[in-house]
Amino acid sequence: MKPKINNAMAFCCSQPAVIRKPPTVICYICGREYGTHSISIHEPQCLKKWHIENDQLPKHLRRPVPVKPAVRSIGAKGYYDLDALNESAWQSAQNQLVPCDICGRTFLPDRLIVHQRSCKPKTPKENTPSFSGKISRTKPLSDL
Numbered sequence: 001m002k003p004k005i006n007n008a009m010a011f012c013c014s015q016p017a018v019i020r021k022p023p024t025v026i027c028y029i030c031g032r033e034y035g036t037h038s039i040s041i042h043e044p045q046c047l048k049k050w051h052i053e054n055d056q057l058p059k060h061l062r063r064p065v066p067v068k069p070a071v072r073s074i075g076a077k078g079y080y081d082l083d084a085l086n087e088s089a090w091q092s093a094q095n096q097l098v099p100c101d102i103c104g105r106t107f108l109p110d111r112l113i114v115h116q117r118s119c120k121p122k123t124p125k126e127n128t129p130s131f132s133g134k135i136s137r138t139k140p141l142s143d144l
Contacts, residue, residue, distance in 0.1 A: 022035060022036075023035075023036055023082055024036070024086075025039040025082070025085065025086065025089070026085075026086045026089040026090050026093070027039065027042060027043060027046055027089065027093065028043075028066055028067075028068050028069055028088075028089040028092040028093060029043065029046045029047055029050050029066050029092075029093060029096070030046050030050075030093060031089075031090060031093030031094065031096075043068075047066075050065075050066065051065075053109075053110060054109070056110075057109050057110065061098060061109040061112065061113075062109075063096055063098070063109065066092055066093075066095070066096060067092065068092075069085065069088035069089055069091075069092055070088075071085055094106075096108065098112050100112060100115060100116060100119055101116075102116065102119045102120070102121050103119055103121075103122075
């Protein structure tokens, strides 16, 4: 005998549960994600930390102060386009990265100093035979 299955139970169990992630906002300074209410607490602290770290860097690695992206409201109720805001904040955070003079990879300035201790320029390999795909023949094919 088969057990009876309630139609409502079959419907809810056959559909995978969709878990909605709460909306997050990307910090324009550090590039990390924060909740919509937490970002207003985080940004002033992050900017203060940024100033302290930037002032400790050598002059050639100091960066201009990051500028908060402009927020445009959409709709009559004053909602924000969160995706566009996050994209511009991410670009702002990426602009804070500094490229390595040796390899070109980008780092935060304090991490660049650490990276440059171990970064070595690539040296071209010399006297290494390379296979060009051609077969060299010392005898003509007719002699074989």
